[in-house]
Amino acid sequence: MKINIMAVGKIKEDYINAGIKEFLKRLKPYTEVNVIEVDDERIPPNASGAQIEKVKEKEGERLLKNVPKNSYVIVLDVKGKPMTSEGLAKSIQNLQLQGYSNITFIIGGALGLSQKVLDTGDYILSFSHMTFTHQMIRLILLEQLYRAFKIIKGEPYHK
Template sequence: LKHIKEASYTVVLDIKGKMLASEELADKLQSLGVTGNSNVVFIIGGSLGVSDQVLQKADYRLSFSPMTFPHQLMRLILLEQTYRGFRIVKGEPYHK
């Protein structure tokens, strides 16, 4: 947490967070850019979740599923969904 800049918008991946469709995530990413939040930090917890201290740091809690995924797989899912979100924002085609 000490490496996260104060001005960063912190998104914690949390099983109890809000689940979004790809289009909703695209809207969220676009609104962050429009409001000047250019430094977005994603925190991926372990299989037991994240500490209360990390949750308190969160500006937004996001869930991709009620299931638990391996940490490395979650990084890939997050990358793919972020890429897909920016494709949606730009009006470019993406695979459904």
């Protein structure tokens, strides 16, 4: 199984980068993880609704052109469906059984995702009704993927 994490923007905070590196290292025995960052679009000050949509569309185009063919696409969005850690593990197992060898997670930028990106997703996932920074959600996603693979393998970590 190959996991792709497509995200808008670069991580600037050292503490988040340290956590991301740690979970990427922990995931190596279980799966290949590729993190693909696309440039974020400059947000005009006092942006209008139309300008906000234009930013999301441009970022969305950058994301979608990097999605591997035949990949199962999970889009992270606050309006998506929640899932437990056990549910994520089961979903990964089911996707493997269905013949998927690639799962792509898409994380939007500061303004979220365009409707086109949301429509492209095979599943829209929400980690919480709360809003997190797009940088922080990358770390949370990696931790949940690590937890999911530990659950799949029946190894201690998940409580």
